[in-house]
Amino acid sequence: MALSRGKLNTPYVIQQIHAAQEDLRDFLFTLGCYPGEKITILSKLSGHYIVSIRNARYSIDESLAEAIFV
Amino acid sequence: MRMALAGNPNSGKTTLFNAITGRIEPVGNWPGVTVEKKEGHLLDRLNPTSEDILAVDLPGAYSLSPYTSEESVTRDFIRNEHPDVLINVVDATSLSRSLFLTTQLLELGIPVVVALNKSDRTARKGDTIRIDLLSKRLGCPVIETVATKARHNGLPRLVEAAVEAARRGTQAAPVIDGIREVAAQDMAQQADRARFEFVRSIVEDVERRTTSPDQLTRQDRWDRVLAHKWLGPLLFVGVIWFIFWVSQSTVGPWLADTFVGWLEAFQEWVRGFMADVHPLVASLLVDGILGGVIAVVGFLPLIMVMFFLMALFEDCGYMARVAVVMDRHFKKIGLSGRSVIPMVLGTACAIPGIMATRTIKNERQRRTTAMLTPFMPCGAKLPIIALFAGAFFPGNVWIGPSMYLLGIVLIIGSAVLVRRITGDTSRSHFIMELPEYRIPSVRRAAVSMLSRGRAFVVKAGTVILVCNAVVHILQTFDWRFRVVAEDAVHTSILASVAGPVAWLLIPLGFGIWQFAAAAITGFIAKENVVGTLAVTFGIANFIDVEAAFAIGSVAALSYLVFNLFSPPCFAAIGAIRAEVDSTRWTLGAVAFQLAVGYTLAFLTYQGGTLLTLGRVGDGFVGGLVAVLVMAGILAILAAKGGRKPLPEPVAPQAAPHVAPHVAPQKEAGA
Known part of the structure; x- marks a missing residue:
């Protein structure tokens, strides 16, 4: 499923990145x-996802969250 | 000896660079503050050798495969210039990401010393890092540093270790299992995976964390407010408004009043010395050179207050959140949240703002942002705002801040138009690291304020001084180099040059040669607008300006708008040229800015006159024709752009994944 449909505070494992x-x-x-x-x-x-990857915090937008499959 | 600083964005490279060189390069708490290479000489008290050591600060990069153009600066320097030693600044709070770049740097054969920066933060969180083990595993010295502290910051030890490493002259790369085979197969991504596995095994061994990184912290609670859907933009506008209100309407002018008093006393004191000097020379010195410079320098307190507040703003970590909050809104107009950073920086000076567009990946977004950043009034335009708002609208606290709001409105409208004209509606993904908030340092803000204030005074004492002197001479003599009579100033060289331009400005309400001359010298530096007005009207204190200028408040507002939103100074145009890297875009940008400035001033003057006097102002028909022609050209361009077939989805034109380990490995293997 796309990360954009993921739940808060649940660690997911990345399966695939669908970026063109x-x-x-x-x-x-x-x-x-x-x-x-x-x-x-x-x-x-604000329509962004604040994510934690390797102890660092990033803000990614909806379209990127849709491209990351977990 | 040359030592280069490399590391992830926002790891503290420039702070460290400033601390070891004594330079005052801009720092801030967001990724992407430094976008170009900076050089400085190592301070003598830190230098353990007798030779001169050059420190080179580089833009932050997550790897040696650049994604945005400022990262290429770093890659190119490290690979082509071959510094004697690399100081790899590593943010101790995000070790596992930062060490990826470290593994790449270690394979270049250049001695590496790791500066484990922000080590006070890991300690405060109760996390520990085993320095000795980390150093052993990486095969290079690791020194804990706190670059923000004045003492006990680890910097003397770092420099010593770097000098020692440079003398050693080589760097052995740590053995990463599997990397040698895949390098031969040139499968860069697999090699990178091996690096990450290597980093993971190191971090597992050396780092003890007491808190889980995924836990919600106080930081996240702040984010919930500052990056809130509608509260966020509101707070941002509030903060910006506050900065301009304090610097331009309250504290700034209050300080400036006292300051200008001193300056005038100084001018009179100098005039006293000139009693025996030829009146022409005395007038050139006291009224021309000194008067013009004083008129500009008098606004120093306003600018210093603004710079101080902006430095606090840039230091606390809020900037990255502003980019996040504004992203959804900026996407609607074809820009990115990152575009907001150049615009905020542009309120101090457009040039660093334009250069900051390098962190924007999408080319059209980057070019559009570079072209529109000058619509945010810069520090040099602040005296113009203060002068006209103060003289023609005394007691009005709205004029100043609303000029910035008008700038934002113009940016929004123009961005939509540019997207339409280029026919490029491509979107880009947004990703930005969120730095931790911190309490802004008053010391750093004061240093930044003094350094920028000094630059302003230096500029006033050089470029502006020369311009004022030239203006004074040109208005004193006519073409036959005879001194013009008091009642025949319009025969002076300056008046005859500026006259034809003034004729074009009649529909804008200020078709007077003095105003035209000031607008022209403004292209050399915007401070000149105020300086030239002071010289040509022979006033320095700007107290009874309304009478001296002989224009009404509507025309004054129109002149203000014209100067703020017409093309920026030549230096800024040069910066646009460098960043957009296209003559067409540069010419288009200047023509567009000219059209916007003219149209806005026309609407302000004619509309204002109609409202106040019930009739249109002078030159209405001619101005209307000019504005309609400009609007027509833009409409045709927009219509053409709209009909353009959508560009084929561009094949990913990524630079081939650079595998920095390949070359050295081959040499080593030979």
């Missing part, structure tokens, strides 16, 4: 956001 742009996938990779890694949604604010 290869450089975005590479960029996400360098943040530790790639299949097999854990991702947790901490809150949903």
Whole structure:
């Protein structure tokens, strides 16, 4: 399922990243956001998802949350 | 010897750089503050050698495969310039992400020293990191640092270790299982996976956390308010309003009154010395040079107060949240939440604002943001606002802040128009690291304020001073270099040059050669607008300006709007040229800004005159024709852009994944 449909404060394991742009996938990779890694949604604010990846906090928009499958 | 600072965004590289070089480069608590390379000489008291050591600060990067253009700066420098030692600044609070870049740096063969920065924060959270073990596993020195502290910050030890490492001259890469085989197969992603596995095993061994990273913290509770759907934008507008209200309507002017008093006393004191000097020379010195500079420097307190508050704003971690909050709104107009950062920075000076657009990935969004950032009135335009608001609308606290709101409105409208003209409706994903909040440092804000204030005074004493002198000379002489008579100032060189331009400005309400001259010198530097007005009207204190200027308040407002929203100074246009990297975009941007400034001033003057006097102002028909022609051209462009077939989904034109380990590995293997 897409991360955008995930529940708050539940650790998910990333299955796949459906981003069309290869450089975005590479960029996400360098943040530790790639299949097999854990991702947790901490809150949903202003249409954004505040997620925790490898102890760091990021804000991602809805479209990116739809591209990350967990 | 050259030492380069590399590390993830917002790990504290520039803070560390400032601390070891004594420089005052802008710092802030959000990822992407530094977008270009900065160089400085290591402070003598930290330098253990007798030779000169150059420190190089680089933009933050998550890896050596750049995603945005400022990351390329870092990659290119490290790979092509080959510094003697790399100081890898690692944020101790996000070790497992930061060490990924470290593994890449370690494979370049350049000696690496890790600065484990923000180590006070891990301690405060009760987390521990085993430094010795980390150093052993990575195969390079690891020094704990707190770059924000003045003492006991670990920096002397860091510099010593770096110098020692540079003398050693080589760096052995840690053995990462599996990387050698995959490197041969050139499967970069698998190599990167191996790196992450390596990092994970290190972090498991060296880091003891008392808190789970996924737990909600006080930070998150702050986020819920500051990044709230509708509370967020409201608070942002409130904060910006507060900054301008304090600097321009309350504390700023109050300080400026006292300050200007001193400056005038100084001017009279100088005039006293000039009794025996030829009156022409005395007038050039006292009225031309000194008067013009005083007119500009008098606004220093307003600017310093604004810079101080802006520095607090940039230091606390709020900026990244503003980008998040504004993202959904900016997406609607074809920009990104990141576009808000250049615009906020642009209120101090448009040039760093324009350069900050480098952190925006999408090309059209980046170019549009660079072109629209000058619509946020910069610090140099602040004296113009203060002068006209103070002289023509005394006691009105709305004029100043509403100019910034007008700037925002213009940006929104223009962004929609640009999207339409380019026919490019591509969207981009948004991802931004959220830094931890911190209590802004008054010391850092004061340092930043003094440094920016100093730059303002230096500019007033150089560029502005020369311009004022030239203006004074040009208005004193006519083309035959005869001194013009008091009642024939319109025969001066300046008047005859500015006259034809003034004719174009009649429909805007200020077709007077002095105003035209000030608008023209404003393109050299916006501070010149006030300086030139002071020189040409022969006033320095701007107390009874309304009588001196001989224009009404409607025309004054129109002139203010024209100067704020017409093209920025040449330096800013140059910055736009550099960032958009296209002559067409640059010319388009300048033409567009000119059209916006002219149209807005026209509407202000003619509309205001109609409201106050019940008739249209001078030159209405001519101005209307000009405005309609400009609007027509834009409409045609927009219609053309709208008909453009949607661009084919662009094939991912990613730079081939750069595998920094390949080259050194091959050499090592040979």
